[in-house]
Amino acid sequence: MLRLDRASPVPLTEQIVAALSDDIAAGRLTAGTRLPSIRQFADKFDVSPYTVINAYDRLVALGRIASRQGAGFFVCRASAEPQDPARLDSGGEIDAMWLTRRILEAGDHLVSGSGFLPPAWLEDTLSPSLIARALREAGDAHTHEPAPPQGLPALREQLALKLRAQGIPADAGRLLVTNGATQAIDLVCRQFLRPGDAVVVEEPGYHILFNRLVEAGVRVLPMPRRPDGPDVDRLEALVREYRPRMVFVQSVLHNPTGWDASAPVLHRLLTLAERHDFLIAEDDVYGDLHPGEPLRLAQLSGLRRVIYFGSFSKVLSPAMRLGFVCAEPSIIDSLLGQRVGSVLTGSRLDELLLIHLLQSGRFRKHLARTRERLARARTRSLSTLAEAGFDTSGAAEHGLFLWLPLPDGVDADALVRDAYDNGILLAPGRLFMPLGDASRYLRFSAAASGYARLVDYFRARFAALEGWRTMRLPSPPG
Known part of the structure; x- marks a missing residue:
């Protein structure tokens, strides 16, 4: 039944x-x-x-x-079930592609380390009736044609309005629509980086970025990420020694820690960029989930030396591959040439739908609901993970991610494999380290880690570890 x-x-x-x-x-x-x-x-x-x-x-x-x-x-008549490609075993090297594939092909696994919002949170964004309404309102006779390579002018105007409300000096000429933030990173790498260039990244930081930089043949220089932003003392030492071409940062709701950068740190970062002549690529993929009014480098700099990019795929739907780059017109023009040379252009249908969501106020209402749900889910997830045995005292205040240390003595990779074999997908901290260094941390999704199943799993594993330690303790003297 x-x-x-x-x-x-x-x-x-x-x-x-x-x-x-x-x-x-x-x-x-x-x-x-x-x-x-x-x-x-x-x-x-x-x-x-x-x-x-x-x-x-x-x-x-x-x-x-x-x-x-x-x-x-x-x-239908029963037939042999084809092998489900989503049912990947836990074998193979645990690297960025291992994690990304399993997040995208999760099947029945509880995905506690994902960077996506739960599908149930996104059901109001892409219904057939909404798509039909968006197309009717657009009255676009060229629906079946590709969008202009820079993006539909009406969409770029809407994006400019949104960014100006955040204090970023945007206009349609300073915007390029992309197929998500991943393409924005790719275009920036294609245009500005050459093999042998030095590039500074945050440690920990975005694991897919590190893979792209390795493909570009650049020298990756880790810069520790603190709760108040990048370690600018370390950055100053790096720029004096290596003269990097570019620095990649996430000022707001940093992935994987969830931390925001402070105003003093951002001001000093811009001063270093001006003094030592390097570009800053500012990734703001998760910024729309912030409940307050955080500072961004693009806002403070007026876009001078800053290439600012974001995405709607995280907050609207992973199926909607739409992002943008905002920068000085000369930079946008150069990135536009790279886009045409790599993928020609984007989807007019997706762009028309986003125009409707922005113009109608649906996007704003969806964000308000999502922030409220995320705040409630964070409370549940923190409580659940604390009950499971994690130290949650250093967790960020807002956003999608919880960056939590494992108890001493836990082999992170072994735990991740065991969890996967037990139907739970975790994100090990080592994957977020630019050079693959060991890490005691796991990245949890605050939207998807409030389940009792996690408590049961971690309690059993940590209790077994504690029992093993007790057995190994030396006997008291005499």
């Missing part, structure tokens, strides 16, 4: 697909069985017809049911 859990973070569509798939696999629904009509199913389980349509469509695509014109939906 299908039971829907309306309090679950799993969307109703996915619950229906999973339940019917289980019934088919177990033989409770045999080949040839006719399923209820869409309307009957919706009425029986008190869900929308749209939810049932989505579920049935998913089951058809999976080959578990078939649609017969005018007759309805029928269970």
Whole structure:
């Protein structure tokens, strides 16, 4: 009997697909069985017809049911299940690609170390009715054509309005639309970095960035990240010795720590950039999740020596690959040439949808709801992880990430493998170290770490470790 859990973070569509798939696999629904009509199913389980349509469509695509014109939906004959590519084992080297692939192909795993928001939080952003409304309002006769390489002018105007509200001197000519922040990083690397250049990055920092810099053949110089921002004393020593071409930083809701940079640190960083003639690439992918009004380098510098970039993929939907770069017009022009040379342009459909979300106020309302949900989820996750045995005293105040140390004596890689084999995906701190140095930390998602399952798992593992230590203690004298 299908039971829907309306309090679950799993969307109703996915619950229906999973339940019917289980019934088919177990033989409770045999080949040839006719399923209820869409309307009957919706009425029986008190869900929308749209939810049932989505579920049935998913089951058809999976080959578990078939649609017969005018007759309805029928269970298909059982066949050998193909191997699920998402069911990756824990083998192989644990590196940035290991983590990224498993986050993107998580399957049934509890993903506690992800940089994405839970899918259930994003259901109001990309419904078919909203997409249809956005296209109607756009009245764009060229819907099936690609967007201009720099991005639709109306979208760049909306982005400029958003950034100016944050104190960043943006206009349409200072903006380039990208396929997410990952492409922004790629374009910056292509245009400004050459093999052998010195580049300073934060330690810990964004693991995908490190991979891209290695591909560019540059010399990566780690700069420790503190709770108040980059270690500018260390940066000054690095720039005097190596004269770096560029420094990559995250001023707001830093990944993986969640910390914000202070005004004195940001001012000193800009002074060093001016004095030693280097560029700063400021990554603000998670800044929209901040509940306050944090400072950004792009705001303080007026974009002088700063290439500022962000993304909507994290807060709207990973399926919407839209980001932007904001910089001086000469920099935008050079990055535009790189974009045309690599991917030509972007999706007009995605850009029209984002215009609608920004103009209608839906984006602003979605952000307000998401920040409230994240604040509640942070409280739950901190409580859960503290109960599980973690020291949460150094956790950041806001944002998606919790950067927490493991108890002494825990082998992080061994724990990550064991957790994965037990259905839990963790993000080990070593992957966020530019040179792959060891780390006692794990990155947790504050949106997805409030489950009792984590308490049970960590308590069992840490208790086993403590028992092993006790057995190894020397006997007291005499």
